[in-house]
Amino acid sequence: MKLIGIILFLFSSWMVASDHSHDHMDHSDMMHHSHEGHAHEELVDGEKLEVNPERFDKFVATLSNAQVAVVSVKGMVCDFCARGIEKTFQKDKNVKKIDVDLSQGKVLVAFDKGFDINFEDIKKKILANGQNATGMQIVSI
């Protein structure tokens, strides 16, 4: 029973810490909201971006002189399972920012504008987490 108490304490502490962290992130995003460009409404190679518009706009709000790879991923059905994708991309120094759009099955990865995005490398990183990347669109910000 002692361990149950510890488990409850750890989880509640984590929840409080996460909420504080989230508050800071929201504040930061709001500070840069004047840069909002509704990039999700753009057509990429004649195809509309299938992303969560609100999430995408929030993602790009703090970016400039960047390009975003919108990667379609199969098997990404759970937040906890997608955590490894974020951790893997964060190890790459060329990645400026990353987010996961669970509702659309997309991973958003921001790079500097001049960087040569390699889909094969992205596929390998997604596969390292056990999922399959099936396509990619690149949006300039």
Next chain:
Amino acid sequence: MGMYRYILFFYIIASINIEARPISYSGGSTLMMFSDNMKDSIYYHFSPTYKYSIGIESVKDNYLNNDYSLLRATYLINRKNTQYSQRNLYINAGLSINDTSNNFYGIHGDWETRRWFVGFGFKKLNNKIIDYDQKHLQLGVAPYLGEYGDLHTWLMIKTKKNSLNDDWYTYPVLKFFKGNVLVEFGYNDETEWDAHFMYRF
């Protein structure tokens, strides 16, 4: 022998699905803690690739007043990813460091979407007292679909049976996860509360 059967019976019923999320991402590791009225357990595993994990589990048996450690391994033998679902099939095994006659092997699998979860498992356990097997089925539904970073909730029901007793035991399980943390709580009339904590590094 009857007393040992009784103890083992409750030991099995008490155990919840510690095999959940048995493999991490390539290079990732996971810490799990499990507790109920029968045992406290800490399990750490490392995944060299997304295909398998190796780890060690330290078990404090509160009922038998016995401590032991298991070397454990899990291998993903099949995975099917689709746009809206993932299906997995795993095999696993464990061996006590102190006594090799204390070991287990098994198979378990799951299929899940963002809304639904179905899981099953079969495990054969061997030790000096008695060999037995156990099987389980687990169904779950997410009452709402959270986005990445939100608090996620699962309402689940689990049913279990072992070779020492022919009855199925069914009980509710609540699962929450947010970020790298997952907790699971289950309740059974016989064993009362149990809890499972997981942190993914």
